[in-house]
Amino acid sequence: MNRPRISIILPIRNAAATLPACLRSLARQTFSDYEVLAIDDGSSDESPAIVAAAAARDARIVLIEAGRIGLAAALNLGLELARAPLVARMDADDVMHPARLELQYHALQSQPELVLIASRVVAFPARVVKAGLREYLRWQNRIITPEQVNAEIYVEAPFTHPSVMFRRVPVQELGGYTTKPYPEDYELWLRMHEAGMRMQKLPQNLLAWREHPERATHRDPRYAREAFDELRADFLARDPRLHSGRPLVYWGAGRMTRQRVRRMIERGFAPFAWIDIDPAKIGQTIWGAPVHAPAWLNRQPRPFVLVYVTNHGARDLIDGWLQSMGYQPGCDYLGVG
Known part of the structure; x- marks a missing residue:
């Protein structure tokens, strides 16, 4: 079996309400040479059944029922199982722009010095997006170049996690995602920055990032202010x-x-x-x-x-x-x- 050019790591936990829209956005991609590693993190709703039904229609989708292992462990499992040299992250409550994979793939192909490419994002639905998130995305979306990433890396996470695509081997050689009580994505960006890896962002909005009160950034203690402050100080x-x-x-x-x-x-x-x-x-x-x-x-x-x-x-x-x-x-x- 030929290896795909992109592995999409899609962790899932109790996402039945939003998963169909996410999967539809994957099916509509203009770039089709990918696999989807849908890693179920111990869901108690219909999420595994929804993925299994999609996998029956599309052989590129693989359901991995990992049990309740936690987000970071699920991401590392995805890295271990990924067959492609490039990894795209996606979350079950978000929606990709149809050209996302194509644009990011060609950006990495044309710039071999880059390890990670992200994109601008837009938050939705507009009625629940509060001023703080709008201001954060205004700041984040203006960070495009590697030089801007280097200058702003200690302010906040410069990338929205499900908007990124990166080269799998360098990230695995760094040790993948941390399982310590820190925001696993921001910790990885800081570690990549410390290692001198070039990271960049496309100027297009290629991800619709769903805002809702159950999002991990609102509830998980790994995303508390104290965790961010300690993490920043360690790397700084x-x-x-x-x-x-x-x-x-x-x-x-x-x-x-x-x-x-x-x-x-x-x-x-x-x-x-x-x-x-x-x-x-x-x-x-x-x-x-x-x-x-x-x-x-x-x-x-x-x-x-x-x-x-x-x-x-x-x-x-x-x-x-x-x-x-x-x-x-x-x-x-x-x-x-």
């Missing part, structure tokens, strides 16, 4: 850009920000200075370092700045201020979510 502390000998400046001296910065200070990254726009904070000393107004950064040699302000509108303003003073994102400063 190893980033070569923080080991260049440049003085380290933290932008954001508020109480909540200081609690997040504490993780870096505990890892040995004491502040040379703080930056804030609050007149009540400017002139204070926090953890042995002075608080300055932003204009203080207009100096040579430039320090390295970690921007811990999380408000997206404020972060845009800070980007503008820093770049007006000659600071380059990813080279002279990094945003931290």
